[in-house]
Amino acid sequence: MPELPEVETTRRGIEPHVKGKRVVRVIVRDPRLRWPVPRSLARELPGQRIGATRRRGKYLLLEAEHGTLLIHLGMSGSLRVLKRDEPPRKHDHLDVVFDDSAILRYHDPRRFGCALWVKGEVERHELLRDLGVEPFSDAFTAEYLAGQAARRPGPVKSMLMDGSVVVGVGNIYANESLFAAGIHPHRAANRVSRDRYASLVEHVRRILGRAIERGGTTLNDFVGSDGEPGYFAQELLVYARAGEPCRRCGGTIALSPRIARATYFCGRCQR
DNA sequence: AGTGCGGCCTGTCCGC
């Protein structure tokens, strides 16, 4: 399930194979993604060279000369680079074919992802416009989080997973970061001290960074652009460990479905 | 305006 580390792993994996290459063809086998793949993509992208690849939150941006290919992997999407053509497998919905015969192939069984063609300033696109700060940017600070939290009596975990506050922190990494910072996921956001937000900021960065180093987290189906799974799952301390012993205090990891999907925590270590 | 929930999908797992 791609969160920021999985998307960044994918970006780093594909960049050497697409940067500077010219697109010769776009093949849409099934346009029925979260939003239909626009016809303009196959019509306009061919002939253009890909420049930089970027990431904004969990969106991948492939900048072409006169537009941007905007891709989201949803929860089951992956991108692979093929050296040459091979028969598409089930759920291989989209190919971008390059002038050296390499193919960027989009695979997404659940079709929660999207592939859009954006002209003009991509940052102003409605999907990106209202996104919160990047966790690795200077804007992600304890002061910023405390400020956001001031009007939020709801659970701190909900705020952490709110993409209009900070991007890229999905369910897995929210659970892990709150455990590392010793903050109870049910605690009201406006009742977390500034010092503890400072700790949370550090742990979010450390955990996301470590997950990127390990190639992401593979629980069911995530694979990087080379087809390899990620290895961060081995380092998860609370996620998917309900009923198992806390690695810090030996207590039992609890599972609460109350907030935004499955919430795992240690009731002794997190307050 | 923050918050929670339904819905979109399909593969996987569980119980009968």
Next chain:
DNA sequence: TGCGGACAGGCCGCAC
């Protein structure tokens, strides 16, 4: 062994 149903999960869109 077969099959229905619950579940997972990002995130938009909507209701409150």
